[in-house]
Amino acid sequence: MQIKQTHKTHLIDCRFCSLVSKANGEDPIGTAGTCDHWLIMEIPQPWPEEVFEENPAIRSLMGLFEELVFKHGIKLKPMLIAPDREYSHAGFTRLFYYYRPAKLFSQFEKQEFVVPESEAAALVTAIFKQLMQQPNDLSKFQQYQQQTSHIRELMVCTHTQVDLACGRFGTPIYRRLRKEYAPSCNGKLRVWQTTHIDGHQFAPTLVDLPQGCLWGHLESDVLDLLVKRDGSVSGLRQYYRGWTGLSKFEQIAEREIWMQSGWNWLDYLKAGKVLATEEVPEGEEADWAEVRIDFVATDGSTTSAYEARIEVCGEVMSAYNSAKEMELEAVKQYRVSRLVKVE
Template sequence: MSTCATASRDLNEPLAGTAATARTWLLLEQPGPWGAKALTSSHLDPEVGRALERAAEGTGVRVALIRRPGRHADCHAPTRHRVYIAHTAPGRTWLRGQVVDDPRQLLDLDFTALGAGEHGGFGTPHTGAPLALVCTNGKRDRCCALLGRPLAAELASLGEEGVWEVTHLGGHRFSPTLLVLPYGYAYGRAGADAVKEILAAVRTGRVVTEGCRGSSAWERPGQAAELAVRTATGEDAAGALSVAHTDGTAPRWQVTVAHADGRRWRVLVAQGGSLPPRPESCGGTLGSPARMDVVAVREITHEIPATVTTE
């Protein structure tokens, strides 16, 4: 049976510039089954789910449910919930965790401040393994279950401690999809060996660019531009690059990527449509998903004027 992931892979659809956009992630543990819109169709009280959606809207915070890999029986209703909040902007990256008795407690958080990178003392700094979040929500798209759940189970069996299943990362056709925190880089068509390499790099503050969809800290043109600069320069330090500003509108942008050491690059990004048409999700109609093509990468150099002396 053909799937959207099979079609995307066979057509070699590019991954760069396809990550979900969120500067801050709020992850709430909720075992059991998830519906297509998991915040309001799971064992989480749907009123709480709707309230979290409203609180996050327009703040730069994305809320998702997580659960440990394995079977998820309907009767599994935890008395306590693990919560993680991560901010992914380079130079201000943090990941903090806490256990809450009632998810309603999260509604007391200042979502605007969280989106701006202020944690307000929530929880404690996460000092364990980086989080590997694998999308497994089969109710959203069957590829996420068919490809994501086996990947999450395999990683857990290999002893990767930070593995969680997550409700939705976007881009079903790139399944299995993965988000790695604290740095917020997303990956597609991920296999267990590749993920182990990605997590090993994160432990030493580095980014693997192969299979990378981009950093969730940036809009999609910025994601593609930053990855292009990493590829062109070989820079793999997680916090080294940032998107300084983006000029233009679809279908063409000029993105300035800045290095922590002061260097800058101007990257021309063009939006095109993926051809031939393919389904963006299983069971969906054929379409031409937007793709971000990097047209040029140029380092910005400033000539230093000659010193003029007078006698």
């Protein structure tokens, strides 16, 4: 497979964007996106490409969602999951709502509801209005709330209609996690199929909640390490897209800290801040940034911070969509050039 090293070129011989990204060594770190809230709802498949606009149950909620995000600036990630033969209940809709509990945190707080299908839109509306600090009737849904804060939810994108790579590579990963790992975790792990997560060039891609970490380019032989967290964290480095509690450059620094600190780092309460960055026109990526990651041990025994400098270290050619005739673009790659503990 030969790729011309131009800023934009075409690749005809490859059908899947994720194969191009992986073959060219694109590092997925820093692509997780940032959010303070997740809203995840069961909607049966098939899912069209524009499922949020085309599904009648969801379309009625889009006005409130846009007001929430664009007017009030709430960082909320909406997703859909497919009902599961074992987990789900006929005539009812499951809804997960996760939220950032504090400025420094390690995982999102979880609320899960299983409501009659006819009540699902009203529940979403109540959550939206609460986020906008408007009068709401969320309290009436308490009877449907589930006590599942102890359950880890792994969500794998299999949304073929958005990009072929997600179906082709996400589905086998989903099936293996669902068949082999979920049943052996004593009711503490569920595995779901989800709509588009963003970044299908990293398929198969997965969200790990309540932690809020994103993973990409996953392979079967790393699932043990991902699920059981038994082994060297370095084995997950190349698959880590980042922690959604931080922004892009903060995510890049956080991975480096995690690689040095080991598994305990995931339990530390954390917050990030960009101290300085190159000024660039809107829509362009800066070549450097300086960030600070504050952290606190869960028992309060350690309070400290890291400061890091992130610098561009080259670029690779990547494709953002799968197609018969594929357009490639140059994507900047970054490294941590300095990392110091400051307190």
